[in-house]
Amino acid sequence: MSKKIVAGHGSGGKLMNDMIEKVIRARFGRDILQLDDAAVLPTGGADIAFTTDTFTITPIFFPGGDIGTLAVNGTVNDLAVMGSRPLYISCALILEEGLELGDLERILDSMKSEADRAGVKIVTGDTKVVPAGKADRIFINTSGIGVFDAKVSRGDIVPGDKIIVNGTIGDHGMAIMALRNNLSFSRGLQSDCAHLNHMIGAVTGRFPESVKFMRDPTRGGVASVLNEIVQGKPFSARLFEDALPVRDEVKGVCSILGIDALYAANEGKALFIVRAEDAEPIVRILKETPEGKEAAIIGDINKEFPGRAYVETTIGGRRILPLLTEEQLPRIC
Amino acid sequence: MSKKIVAGHGSGGKLMNDMIEKVIRARFGRDILQLDDAAVLPTGGADIAFTTDTFTITPIFFPGGDIGTLAVNGTVNDLAVMGSRPLYISCALILEEGLELGDLERILDSMKSEADRAGVKIVTGDTKVVPAGKADRIFINTSGIGVFDAKVSRGDIVPGDKIIVNGTIGDHGMAIMALRNNLSFSRGLQSDCAHLNHMIGAVTGRFPESVKFMRDPTRGGVASVLNEIVQGKPFSARLFEDALPVRDEVKGVCSILGIDALYAANEGKALFIVRAEDAEPIVRILKETPEGKEAAIIGDINKEFPGRAYVETTIGGRRILPLLTEEQLPRIC
Numbered sequence: 110m111s112k113k114i115v116a117g118h119g120s121g122g123k124l125m126n127d128m129i130e131k132v133i134r135a136r137f138g139r140d141i142l143q144l145d146d147a148a149v150l151p152t153g154g155a156d157i158a159f160t161t162d163t164f165t166i167t168p169i170f171f172p173g174g175d176i177g178t179l180a181v182n183g184t185v186n187d188l189a190v191m192g193s194r195p196l197y198i199s200c201a202l203i204l205e206e207g208l209e210l211g212d213l214e215r216i217l218d219s220m221k222s223e224a225d226r227a228g229v230k231i232v233t234g235d236t237k238v239v240p241a242g243k244a245d246r247i248f249i250n251t252s253g254i255g256v257f258d259a260k261v262s263r264g265d266i267v268p269g270d271k272i273i274v275n276g277t278i279g280d281h282g283m284a285i286m287a288l289r290n291n292l293s294f295s296r297g298l299q300s301d302c303a304h305l306n307h308m309i310g311a312v313t314g315r316f317p318e319s320v321k322f323m324r325d326p327t328r329g330g331v332a333s334v335l336n337e338i339v340q341g342k343p344f345s346a347r348l349f350e351d352a353l354p355v356r357d358e359v360k361g362v363c364s365i366l367g368i369d370a371l372y373a374a375n376e377g378k379a380l381f382i383v384r385a386e387d388a389e390p391i392v393r394i395l396k397e398t399p400e401g402k403e404a405a406i407i408g409d410i411n412k413e414f415p416g417r418a419y420v421e422t423t424i425g426g427r428r429i430l431p432l433l434t435e436e437q438l439p440r441i442c
Numbered sequence: 443m444s445k446k447i448v449a450g451h452g453s454g455g456k457l458m459n460d461m462i463e464k465v466i467r468a469r470f471g472r473d474i475l476q477l478d479d480a481a482v483l484p485t486g487g488a489d490i491a492f493t494t495d496t497f498t499i500t501p502i503f504f505p506g507g508d509i510g511t512l513a514v515n516g517t518v519n520d521l522a523v524m525g526s527r528p529l530y531i532s533c534a535l536i537l538e539e540g541l542e543l544g545d546l547e548r549i550l551d552s553m554k555s556e557a558d559r560a561g562v563k564i565v566t567g568d569t570k571v572v573p574a575g576k577a578d579r580i581f582i583n584t585s586g587i588g589v590f591d592a593k594v595s596r597g598d599i600v601p602g603d604k605i606i607v608n609g610t611i612g613d614h615g616m617a618i619m620a621l622r623n624n625l626s627f628s629r630g631l632q633s634d635c636a637h638l639n640h641m642i643g644a645v646t647g648r649f650p651e652s653v654k655f656m657r658d659p660t661r662g663g664v665a666s667v668l669n670e671i672v673q674g675k676p677f678s679a680r681l682f683e684d685a686l687p688v689r690d691e692v693k694g695v696c697s698i699l700g701i702d703a704l705y706a707a708n709e710g711k712a713l714f715i716v717r718a719e720d721a722e723p724i725v726r727i728l729k730e731t732p733e734g735k736e737a738a739i740i741g742d743i744n745k746e747f748p749g750r751a752y753v754e755t756t757i758g759g760r761r762i763l764p765l766l767t768e769e770q771l772p773r774i775c
Binding site: 112113114115116117118128129132133136137154155157159160161162163164165196197199200201202203204205206207208209210211213214217218220221224231232233234235236237238239240242243244245248250252254439440 | 447448449450462465466483488490493495498530534536539541543544546547553554566569570575577585773
C-alpha cells in the first residue's frame with residue numbers, strides 16, 4: 110500500500126476499500142464501523158440510522174443541481190437505502206476565503222429547498238473558513254439521522270433474486286465529466302440528483318419483506334456496489350446488457366471519454382435486490398413515483414462466476430466487471 | 443456585509459454570527475437550526491442530541507494532541523455541555539493528495555484512543571481525497587449523537603448566578619499560536635484538549651437542578667461565550683480578573699502576541715452558569731475529577747452594563763469584553 114495518499118484512495122474502488130479496511134476499520138473496529146451507508150444505532154427508544162458524507166465535487170454548480178442539492182440528497186438517500194426514514198441532517202461548511210457570498214447563498218437555498226422536498230430538517234451546523242489555496246471554494250459535510258419506524262426485514266440474498274434500478278445509469282457522473290471536458294454536444298445531459306426516500310418508502314411500505322438489499326450507486330457506480338455485494342460470496346451478480354437503461358447522451362460521453370457507464374456515479378438511483386416473485390410488482394410501484402418512471406429489472410443473482418459481477422452482452426458474451434483500483438472520476442461528489 | 447468570504451467569517455465572532463444569522467439561519471430556520479452546540483431531537487423514543495463540527499486546525503500535530511484528538515473531544519464536549527450523554531460519533535475525512543499515510547494512521551489512532559476513553563463509538567465514516575493544493579493535509583468532520591437519559595433541568599439565568607470554569611484558560615489557543623510562531627520559551631505549554639463528558643456527568647448527576655447553562659469555550663474563547671449568553675439580556679456577565687486561572691506560559695505568549703487569553707480557544711474547558719448557593723459544592727465536585735482540578739468560580743451574572751460581558755480588574759476598574767468582529771486566531775480548531 111502506497112505510503113502517501115493518492116487520488117485512488119477516494120475512488121470508491123479497491124484502493125479505497127483497502128484503506129478503509131487496513132487503516133480505518135482496523136482502528137475503529139470492524140463490527141462497529143459498518144460498511145453500509147449508515148450505522149444502525151440503538152438509543153434506548155427506537156433504533157436510529159446515522160450517516161455522514163462530505164461533498165467536494167467540482168464544479169460546484171452543474172446541470173441538474175449543485176453541491177448543496179447533492180449534499181442533502183446524498184445523505185437522505187444513504188439513510189433511505191438503509192430502510193430508515195430520514196428525519197434530521199446537519200450542515201458543516203468549509204469555505205475558502207474569496208468564495209462569492211452569492212454562490213454560498215445559492216447553495217444554501219438549494220439545500221433548504223431539497224431538505225423541504227425530502228421532508229428532512231437541517232438542525233445543526235458548523236462553519237469553518239480556510240485561506241485561499243487551502244480548499245476549493247466550498248466543501249460540505251452532511252450527517253443525518255433516520256428512524257426505523259416501519260419493520261422492513263432483509264432476508265438473505267440467494268441465486269434467483271432480481272436486481273432492479275429505478276432509472277437511467279451514469280447521468281450524474283457523465284454530466285459532470287461532460288461539463289469538465291466542455292463537451293458541448295452533451296446539451297440536455299444533467300445530473301439525476303434527487304432524494305429517494307419517498308420512492309423507497311412506497312416500495313418498502315407495500316413490500317416490507319421483499320427487498321433484501323438497497324444501495325445508492327454513487328462513487329464507483331453500479332459495478333462497484335454489485336462487486337461489494339458478491340465479493341467472497343458463493344454467488345454472482347449478472348446484468349443483462351440490453352436491459353440497462355442508459356441515455357444516449359450518456360453513452361456518447363462515455364464513449365468519447367472511454368468510461369463505462371456502469372462505473373459512473375449516480376445521485377438519484379437506488380439498486381434493489383429483491384425476491385424474484387416480487388420483482389415485477391415492485392417495478393410497477395417504482396414506475397408510479399417521479400424518481401422511478403424508468404425503473405427496470407436489470408439483472409439477477411446467479412451462480413456463474415461466484416464472487417464476481419458481470420454483464421451478459423446482447424450477443425451472449427460475458428464481460429466481468431472488476432473492482433476499480435484507481436480513481437476513475439475524481440471529485441464526482 | 444462583505445460579498446466575499448473572508449477569514450473573519452470563521453472567527454466565532456460578530457462577522458461569523460452575522461453570516462450564520464443572515465445567510466444560514468435565514469434559510470434553514472431560526473427555530474430549527476439551533477445556536478446551541480447541538481440540536482435536541484425527538485425521535486419517538488428518548489430525545490437525542492445531534493451535533494457536527496469540522497476541524498481544519500494547523501498544524502495538525504501539536505503539544506497535547508492532534509487534529510484527531512480535537513475532532514473526537516470537540517464533538518463529545520458539544521454533546522456533553524448540552525446535558526446529553528455522548529454515544530456515537532462519525533468520522534468524515536478530507537485528505538489532500540500527498541498526505542503521509544503514517545500521519546493519517548497516527549491521527550486515526552488518536553481518534554480511537556480518545557473515543558475509547560470518552561466512552562463513545564465511532565460508527566460511520568466517509569473519505570474524500572482532493573488534489574494537492576485543494577485542502578491542507580487533512581480536514582476532519584465529526585458529527586455526534588447523545589441521549590438525554592438523565593433529567594437535567596435548566597432554570598433561567600438570573601443576576602447572582604455564578605460563573606465557573608473547570609481550569610486554566612487559553613491553553614489550547616496559545617499552545618497553537620506559540621507553535622506557529624516558533625516561540626521556544628513556551629516549552630511546557632500544551633493544548634488542554636480533553637473530553638469533558640465524565641466530569642460534566644459528575645456535576646449534573648449530583649446537582650441535576652443547579653446548572654443553568656454549560657458551554658465549551660472553543661473558538662472565540664470565554665469572552666465570546668459570555669457575550670452570547672448576555673446579548674440582548676437585562677443582565678451582564680462579570681469576571682473577576684484575580685480569579686481567572688491562567689498559566690504563566692499562556693500569559694507570556696498572550697503578551698508577546700497581543701492576544702487576550704479570554705478570547706483564546708480552549709478544548710478541555712467548560713463554562714458553567716450555576717445557582718449561587720450550589721457554586722462552591724460544584725467546584726468541589728469538579729476538583730475531584732481529572733479535568734477539573736483547577737476549577738474556580740470566576741465571576742457572576744450581574745446587573746451592571748446589561749447585555750455586556752466585562753472584567754472587574756484587581757484595582758477595581760472595569761474592562762468591557764467586546765464581541766469579536768474579525769478572526770483573531772484563524773484555524774485554531
